[in-house]
Amino acid sequence: MAAPLSGLRVVEVSAFIAAPIGGMTLAQLGADVIRIDPIGGNIDYRRWPLSPEGTSLYWTGLNKAKRSVALALNRPEGQEIARALICAPDEKGGEDAGILLTNLPASGWMSHAALSAHRPDLIMLRLIGNPDGSGAVDYTVNSAAGFPTATGRGEEPVNHVLPAWDIAAGLYLATGLLSAERTRRRDGRGQEVVLSLADVAFASVANLGYVADVQVNGAVRPPMGNELYGAFGRDFPTADGRRVMIVAISNRQWRAIGKVTGLAEKLAMIGPMLDVNLDEEGGRYEARHAIAAVLAPWFARHPLAEIARLFEGSGILWGPYQDFGQLVREDPRVSTANPMFAEIDQPGVGRILAPAVPLAFSGTPRPEPTPAPRLGEHSDAVLAEVLGLSAAAIGKLHDAGIVAGPEER
Known part of the structure; x- marks a missing residue:
């Protein structure tokens, strides 16, 4: 069966995380994503972590399933070839091509105005930093989004290492691209779609209720360590020095905690003592410290393996804390037991475990993960296939x- 986006061709000129994730998502769904880089690689080509051979595990992780073309983008001749690849029609007349995805400064030859002069129905997805066009990256946006001041346990802000806004922006870019492509199919109109990284972050803050909480309640969420805001959830150390996260959002999950631990009666006493309703999320949140005091000794007496055995099938929401090594070595969800994962031979890296797209379609088999290309691996094939250049011209x-x-390394 054809992959969901089979036949769609996208040209990507990008660096770092957001646009590459958007392009990779489309590629893993079957689109022909052609990433154009300057000869020698873009600014992200050798970013850490690296393999022993010096290949960027970061770059290869974000560019799976794409085709790679390397051009002298600092020279007019290279820019002209890139423009031709972006604007070239497909074999069916152009409906599935003429799409550019970028998070680089789109000026001069790569501006929407310049490119659409060659292809009026061009679709261009462009990621910028701030809405006014000034520069921003995930780290500078995140510092302003409020989450670091609500993370940790004290007054000092704590950055998380997950580039959340880059990842969210990448998925917004993929969604926006498909929306624009659908519009073009409907009325033949191309367009430029601009996404601000800061807007992604601040929209998320508002969508989660934190903007309204300030406006309506005058409340600013404080740092609470690993406690869950508005319900009962927190971490506990185990007998063998591990830690687990436990959450009770529904009444069923709350009752399951009492049943499995044998502490249902003691937990039930907390409500009348503190005059809170433990059948409500807010009541359990207000009583969180008393609940934790009852549960902590139980976790301290049980090692992680025993907790896992007791919790299995109980309906309790929980998970162990794991570092990346424990995740890879111990968690079956990051193994070939999970159909999303398979082993691939990644050039410059070796044999590694890699994910396909997380989506599973009932009518289409999940594709196997595909390695990232070597830089410039498909230059000749793409120039011949898309632009019709002869071997002599390419030479x-x-x-x-x-x-x-x-x-070659």
């Missing part, structure tokens, strides 16, 4: 330093 471009093939 001349190589000789002139306009095009580069796969980098």
Whole structure:
């Protein structure tokens, strides 16, 4: 069966996380995503972590399933080839091509105005930093979004290492691209779609209720460590020095905690003592410290493996704290037992576990994960296939330093 986005061609000119994730998501769903990089690689090409051979595990992780073309983008001849690839029609007349995804400064030859002069129905997805066009990255947006001051246990802000806004922006870019492509199919109109990284973050803050909480209640969420805001949830140390997170949102989950631990009667006493309703999320949140005091000794007496055995099938929401090593070595969800994962041979890295797209479609088999390309691996094939250039013409471009093939390590 054809993959969901089979036949769609997207040209990506990007760096770092957001746009590459958007492009990779489309590629893993079957789109032909052609990533164009300058010869030698863009600014993200050797970003840490690296394999022993010096290959970026970061770059290869974010560019799976794409095709790679390396061009001298600092020269007019390379820019002209990139423009031709972006604006070239597909074999059916152009409906599935003429799409550019970028998070780089789109000026000069790569501006929407310049490109749409060659292809009026061009679709261009462009990620910027702030809504006014000034620069921003995930770290600078996150610092202003309020979450670091609500993270941790004290007054000092704590940044998380997850680039949440980059990831969310990448998925917004993919969604926006498909929306624009659907619009073009309906009325033939191309367009430029601009997404601000800051807008992604601040929309999320508002969607989660934190903006309204300030406006309506005058409340600013304080740092609470690992406690769950508005319900009962927190971490507990175990007998063997591990930690687990436990959450009770529904009454069923709350009752399951009391049943499995044998502490239902003691927990029930907390409500009348503190004059709170433990059948409501808010009541359990207000009584969180008393609840934790009752539960903590139970977790301290049980090792992680025993907790896992007791909790299995109980309806309790819980999870162990794991570092990346424990995640890879111990968690079956990050293994070939999970159909999303398979082992691939990644050039410059070796044999590794890699995920396909997390989506599972009932009418389409989940595709196997595909390695990221070597830089310039598909230069010749793409120029021949999309632009119809002969081998002799491509050879001349190589000789002139306009095009580069796969980098050999």
